[in-house]
Amino acid sequence: MKFNLSEWALKNKGIILYFMLLLGIVGVMSYSKLSQSEDPPFTFKVMVVQTYWPGATAQEVATLVTDRIEKELMTTGQYENIRAYSRPGESMVTFIAKDSYRSEQIPDIWYNVRKKVNDVRSQLPSGVQGPFFNDEFGDTFGNIYVLTGKDFDYAVMKEYADRLQLQLQRVKDVSKVNLVGLQDQKIWIELSNTKAVQLGVPVTAIQEAIQKQNDMAGAGFFETGTDRIQIRVSGHLHSVDDLKKMPLLVGNKTIQLGDVAEVYRGFSEPAQPRMRFMGENGIGIAVSMRKGGDIIALGKNLETEFNSLQKSLPLGMKLQKVSDQPVAVQRSIQEFLKVLAEAVIIVLLVSFFSLGFRTGLVVALSIPLVLAMTFAGMSLFDVGLHKISLGALILALGLLVDDAIIAVEMMAIKMEQGYSRLKAAGFAWQTTAFPMLTGTLITAAGFLPIATAQSGTGEYTRSIFQVVTIALIVSWIAAVLFVPYLGEKLLPDFTKQNQQAAWYLRLWARLRKQPAPVVESHGQHHDPYQSKFYQSFRHIVEICITYRKTVIAITVGIFVLSVAMFKLVPQQFFPPSNRAEILVDLKLEEGASLTATEQAVHKVEQFLSKQKGIDNYVAYVGTGSPRFYLPLDQQLPQASFAQFVVLASSLDDRDEIRRSLETQIKQLLPQVRTRVSLLENGPPVGYPLQYRVSGEDLATVRAEAQKVAKVLSEDPNTTNVHLDWGEPSKIIAIEIDQDRARQMGVSSVDLANFLNASVTGAVMNQYREKRELIEIRLRGDKSERVEVASLANLAVPTTKGTTVPLAQIAKIESRFEEGLIWHRNRLPTITVRADIRTNLQPATVVQQLADKMQALRADLPNGYLVEVGGTVEESAKGQNSVNAGMPLFLAVVMTLLMIQLRSMSRATIVLLTAPLGLIGVVAFLLLFNKPFGFVAMLGTIALSGMIMRNSLILIDQIEQDIQAGHEPWDAVIGATMRRFRPIVLTALAAVLAMIPLSRSIFFGPMAVAIMGGLIVATLLTLFFLPALYAAWFKVKKATHLS
Known part of the structure; x- marks a missing residue:
């Protein structure tokens, strides 16, 4: 049976x-x-390899650094694509592993990438710093706080931020606590080039004097019959005043450094990427959750700690919430549970009504x-x-x-x-x-x-x-x-009762x-x-x-x-997210200064301060927001870029603010490329419409990309059409008369170092204060650093101990050169990007443009490509x-x-x-x-x-x-x-x-x-x-x- x-x-x-x-x-x-989070665990199969080569042009970096790293990485065969950009003095290669690899295979791939890059290290030019690796691209900092205080400078705020960081790191389920928008302290020595020449004070003499007084050196120890006694020599720098009073030997005279130069404590100039909250400079404190943690439990623990930390701050300093993912997750889960309850009730009614x-x-x-x-x-x-x-x-x-x-x-x-x-x-x-x-x-x-x-x-x-x-x-x-x-x-017993x-x-x-019929049983069997x-x-x-x-x-x-x-x-x-945040991107022309970017940020802040329905807004100047939301399309640091994250009070307010920004921000900043967008669902894509133009010759690639951009611009459904690789940037070219320079005892390297010290500042030494190591930098006075015309009059030191005006050994010209070069799989690539102004989906717009794009492809020179990217490409992959x-x-x-x-x-x-x-x-x-x-x-x-x-x-x-x-x-x-x-x-x-x-x-x-x-x-x-x-x-x- x-x-x-x-x-x-x-x-x-x-x-x-x-x-x-x-x-x-x-x-x-x-x-x-069960662990609770906003999005499912998602592996970012991305590793960034960053290399620095100070003094090199973008083209030199692309040819001698980026291309060599790309070439070696392509031998792995494990990449979906390799995307890289080269800037003056900087290379960044992004290795994107194949989608077919499982998350548990990724660590082995990253090991292989490191091995390959280390193999090519010896082939890179001398003077290269790195390469450095970052394979933690997907860390999500769901809780972001900001420390502000109008009456406090960055040094004081950083001291408190360090304390908060330590305390937050101890909270259960916290993985990382990063500080955002820090401005490094510097001790500046500003010495006029003219005064230095008159007094006969060379830069090397100042650096040597600081090193002899401040460098750490062991003085030995006594070994006795009972003890080992260390010997300590005093004289290290303990304050800025010590540096000002430091003696310099000039000829047969001894003078103090402060008598010939302005010595003071300050911060990085130009400024490092900043974080601004509601129009105030601040230091961000970004908290990520450990893998497998419960975001709701973490939120409760952080809320308790947040309330405690508030009480430890001095009057005038505030710790405020910028992003609170546990609240967003809790709201999302409650909404889904409500929907689940509704569905349960519906199913129950169906069961009762029908059966x-x-x-x-x-x-x-x-x-x-x-x-x-x-x-x-x-x-x-x-x-x-x-x-x-x-x-x-x-x-x-x-x-x-x-x-x-x-x-x-x-x-x-x-x-x-x-x-x-x-x-x-x-x-x-x-x-x-x-x-x-x-x-x-x-x-x-x-x-x-x-x-x-x-x-x-x-x-x-x-x-x-x-x-x-x-x-x-x-x-x-x-x-x-x-x-x-x-x-x-x-x-029921169907043989004993009438059933409806x-x-x-x-x-x-x-x-x-x-x-209405009934089933009449009364002890008899019934066939329904x-x-x-x-x-x-x-x-x-x-x-x-x-x-x-x-x-x-x-x-x-x-x-x-x-x-x-x-x-x-x-x-x-994927549809846009239903979170209340709005992203506002500002992009100035390539080569724009951080100061210009910050001025644009101030205008947007003034606009937002007058809007209703906003809980808060934060601006990241010179970089994009930390990944506070898993599918965020993160932006790379660049001085000409800023990103706002505007948190609306409700979804209705979000949509109203977005419409207001879209209609008015271009009038507010006519010379700035702006973008107003919502957060995405699913793997991040960025701009929905993207076309990649690739080929060997940069000029040809740019010309073909501009043709693609023209087609997109003429379409009534598109807006914000642009190239991700803009026009060349301004530079000042110093054309050295090598024969005359050699006669005077000036080399190209010596001149470059001298100009760097005068304009940007050269590192002399480090000042040690508690846990901080503060650079001591020497540079020219403000007029020599701001006025380009003053370059010609700079007195360049020679190996003979004399000086010569720069204009006597070199020509000074203004030129343009590539400020940014993008590669994709070793080919120079420009991506034409655009948003959609109508309700049409990206696939529909791409289909409508297909014939025009095919006509462009037919006229391309051999070896040049126009490929569809963006949403359509990612959707096709999925x-x-x-x-x-x-x-x-x-x-x-x-x-x-x-x-x-x-x-x-x-x-x-x-x-x-x-x-x-x-x-x-x-x-x-x-x-x-x-x-x-x-x-x-x-x-x-x-x-x-x-x-x-x-x-x-x-x-x-x-x-x-x-x-x-x-x-x-x-x-x-x-x-x-x-x-x-x-x-x-x-x-x-x-x-x-x-x-x-x-x-x-x-x-x-x-x-x-x-x-x-x-x-x-x-x-x-x-x-x-x-x-x-x-x-x-x-x-x-x-x-x-x-």
Whole structure:
């Protein structure tokens, strides 16, 4: 006798009750321990290699440093692409590993990158500093605070910031605490070149004097019979006054440094990248969470520490919040839990309304049990709570009741037909358990391409597969173990009482203006399929089978039409985030000073200070914001760039402020390239429209890029069109007369060092103060550093101990040179970038521009490329990675179908129904004006699994009936009638459960796609599938109906 798990459950009720209680408790405990975050864990497969070569032009850096590092890294073969930029004196190479590598493989790749770069180190020019590595590109600093104080300078604020940093580092679950916007202290010695020449004080003499007094040197020690006694020599610098009083030997006289130079304590000039909060300079304190931590718990701990730290600050100094990710996460989770609760209520109402109170109660009680087991599974597989997993839970909710409905519905039907509770539960196991299991696995397999997608996008959305699969499998376990127990306890005795007919029977009677029907039992067995509703439904199915070719032709025609109309559906990658922050980017011309950038920042600050609905705003001058949000498109440090993060009070305020900024900021800063944008969802992309132009010759690349930019600018849908590599920057060229310079005893290196010391400042030594090492720098006075005309009169020291005016040994000219050179895979590359001003999606705009771009490509010189980047490229990567998993998906589904049906023909029939859901997907997306994005694509693929599940259960029922001796004609009709209620109810539960999720910006398109697909697929399962089966197997009408 075959083992029957449901019968076993009813014979061992005590064990079942124990496990129900145990699993419920474990689920609650698991839920409380699940990590919580805004976004799922996501590996940034990026390493930055940075190298400095002071004095070199951007072209020299690109040729002699960047290209050599790129060339060596390309031999790894492990890169998706290698993107690099070269500036005067600086090289930055960004190695982006292939998406196909798993996160656990990345450390080995970074080791290989370091090894390759170290191999090429000996080939780099002398004077190069580095290379230096940064593989912590994805650290997210969810909590950012700022320390401000109008009456305090940076030195005092840094002292307090250091204390706060130390205290915050001790908070549980804190990983890193970084200080942002620091201004390094300097001790400046400003000495006029003219005065130095008159007094005969060379720079080397000042440096030598400081070193002799301040350098640390051991004075030895005495070793006695009992002690070792160290000898200490005094004289080190202990204050700026000590430096001022330091003696200098000038000729036969000794003078103090302060008598000939201005000596004072200050800060870096030009300033380092700054952080400004609400119009005030400040020091940022950025806090990141350790891997696997709970952001909500961390937020509570930080809030306690924040309140404590406030009390330790002096009057006039404030510690304020800039970014508070725990609050954003808590708000997001609460919103999702609210949606989840709404979905639960909807599913419960469907169960009660359609199955009756006591039958529906069985399904209702199974929901918290399945959710508890799902939470336990999530804890086991280390899946935390975040926007993806919570959305997957809501998606799963409409599916996890399917098995419970099928099991209890079959049990109730058999009890109505006179079976005992034990026999009814056993029959449900025999007839539905394994088709349900196969259907459950097929539905889960629909999400398999997400699990196998080897891409950043796939990694970001992988928890959809994990959560849905866990929920579906445990729902089957609940349906065969726990639902029979609940049914035995809760289902009524159908032989002793009148039962109200199902909702659809009552609705059918109302439409026909007849009294509401009841199931009259009174001790007699009742066959619900003899009702007028089922007889009418039977008639419709008979018509579909009779005119099978017409039904099939109409279905195929509608499907083909849907495929044709799919091009009308807007295409999308990921929607913008629903967080309240707005990003405002300011980019001045290449080569602009930090001072000019700061002036532009002040104008925006004045504008923002007058706006309503803003909680706070922060400006990062000379750099972009730290990664306070995982998918943030981080910006590189550059003096000509600034970024605002504006936190609105609400989403409505956010949209209003954004519109205000977009209309007025260009008038406010007409000479500055500005961009106002929202935070992104999914892997960061940046500008939605991007075209890369690559080739060997810089001038040709720029000319072709300007043609691409012209095409984009002429399109009415685009705005903010620009090149990421602008026009050349201004420089001052010193053309040395080498013969004359050699005669005078001046070399090019000596002249460069002298000019650097005069204009920028040369490091003389270090001043040691507590934990600080403060550079002592010597430079010329202000007039020599600010006025370019003064260069010609500078007295250049010679090796003969004399000086010579710069104008006598060199020509001084103003020129232009490349201030920035971008490479992509070793080719000079300019990216043309643009935003979209209309509601069109990037893919639509790219498609509209395709012919013009193709015409440009046709005219390109050999070896030059124009490639599409941005959203379209990233979306294609994500889709391709998912598509790569489709063969496995089909293989798994076909294998499961063959195991269950044992027939290639029947398995093929089920497989053919999978794509038909596209009819409803297209119709609903167009009807509700929703884009077909990456998440909607995942939902559509998963939808095919849901459709095949229903088709499988119906085909399996037909085969069971035929094997039981029914004529094929009767079997097709009878099986369709018997599967009507579970198919409709499961589809109805899934569709209605999606309604709350359809409001979500992120999951809304997927929910709408699944709703439309399931509605249409349900109709096709009930009417098209019987016609297809009849046509495939040439089923003929029986002479006598069974």
